[in-house]
Amino acid sequence: MDYSISEIAKIIGADSLLPAPDSKISRLLTDSRSLTYPSDTLFFALETSSGDGHRYVKSLYDRGVRSFVVSGSFSCPDGLQDANVLYVESPLVALQTLAANHRRRYDVPLIAITGSRGKTTVKEWLNQLLQADIEIVRSPRSYNSQIGVPLSVWQLDEDTALGIFEAGISQPGEMARLREILKPEIGVFTNIGPAHSAGFESIEQKCQEKALLLDGCRSIIYNADDPLISGCVKTAPEMIGWSRTNSEAPLYVCDVARGNGRTEFRYIYIGGQSAVLEIPFEGEHELENAIHCLAVMLLLGINQETIRQRMASLTLVGTRLEVIEGVNGCLLVHDNYTSDFN
Missing domain, CATH: 3.40.1390.10 (MurE/MurF, N-terminal domain)
Incomplete structure (x- = not known):
């Protein structure tokens, strides 16, 4: 428009x-x-x-x-x-005011993703998993800041059927502004850790600030095995707290087996729906990201066979490449990743 x-x-x-x-x-x-x-x-x-x-x-x-x-x-x-x-x-x-106004012009469901790690991967995987069925607008690269979120939302138009956006913060007070811009229907809280914590008094404060994104969501997806996140997330009409230890959780993941660059696992969803899935990765972080994506697909009513086929075909996501204008007319290609021990 x-x-x-x-x-x-x-x-x-x-x-x-x-x-x-x-x-x-x-x-x-x-x-x-x-x-x-x-x-x-x-x-x-x-x-x-x-x-x-x-x-x-x-x-x-x-x-x-x-x-x-x-x-x-x-x-x-x-x-x-x-x-x-x-x-x-x-x-x-x-900029934020204009983006918030633009968001209100389009009554489309929006998925907002926050957390200390995995936001871009979950966003890109959801796009891989859902793009065959629905017209998606998503954050470019890692556009999840006070500037990146409004620029991302500006992409919404009359053809959009679903928005998938990241939201990241570096200090208290920022998430409330991003929530006002995004107005998400589905919120995903990937995880919480010490990375990027310099602006917060404690990891508890950071978790509470990130959880503000989920206020007002119809559906919230999070790792119920993490007591800190579980304590910060408020209730919503649909709470999909997934677990690998509690068989009574809305989404229970069990029987995890790794080998030859792949991970196989079984899930049991609300009402007893159950299936075995495989992803082409062995890492723990990749499994967590895949479970968040699985929860979204189940929430959206995607059938089991489609989920099985598409999960098995996921590909790696590059997340940190920038091209920066340097001194004396040069360009710096900056490729890095936050590799703290967590």
């Missing part, structure tokens, strides 16, 4: 200079290096710990961009008389 720049100004509550109020916007930009189609792009001049987007307004104008969201204290450079400039208190809040 295209928005007019005047419509966007109203949504985000901006003080505006709009020489072309009917300009159509279909693309949002926060990184000047990612510019592709300048004529229908709206640039948000974000101020972060690593840079200030206002520095790139003039260069983007010279490359064809004509619509900008800037801080109220920003002094527009000379020569931008025909540019649409929206002045706000915080360009980041404006």
Whole structure:
């Protein structure tokens, strides 16, 4: 859906200079290096710990961009008389407000995934498992931050039947903003661990903050064998707390056998539905991620044979590759993974 720049100004509550109020916007930009189609792009001049987007307004104008969201204290450079400039208190809040408004225009079910590890893998595996049946929009790569989530949600359109998005946080207060943007119907809490905990007083506080994403969900999927997560997750109409130790759990996983690069396991679901599945991995983390995906598929009513066939064909997910503009005109290909002992 295209928005007019005047419509966007109203949504985000901006003080505006709009020489072309009917300009159509279909693309949002926060990184000047990612510019592709300048004529229908709206640039948000974000101020972060690593840079200030206002520095790139003039260069983007010279490359064809004509619509900008800037801080109220920003002094527009000379020569931008025909540019649409929206002045706000915080360009980041404006981006989030616009994304939340966009989300409300599409009454489609949305799966939101949080946790310390496995978010991107679960999201990508769910796409692999479900894309043959339903039109999916999902977070690009690991777009799960205060900036990444609104940019991801902007992809929703009239053809979307299901959204699958990640949500990650680095300090208290952030998850409530992401929940307001996403408004998920199904919430998945993958796990909790010490990675990325610098902004929290304790792992308990981090778990509670992440669990805020699930407030208001119709269905919640989580590892019921983890007492910390079980204690943080609030009740919902459908609670799928899976377990490998409690045969009375809504989803019980047992008889796990590994070998030759594969893992076989049996599951028993609500009402006694049972089957044996195989995934092409031996790792414990891969099994956990697969169980979360299994729970989603069972919740959506996918039949057992389809689940069996598609689980056996899952493929690895690459999650950490970035291309970064370096000094002296070079590009840095940055490929890393959080390999703490957990």
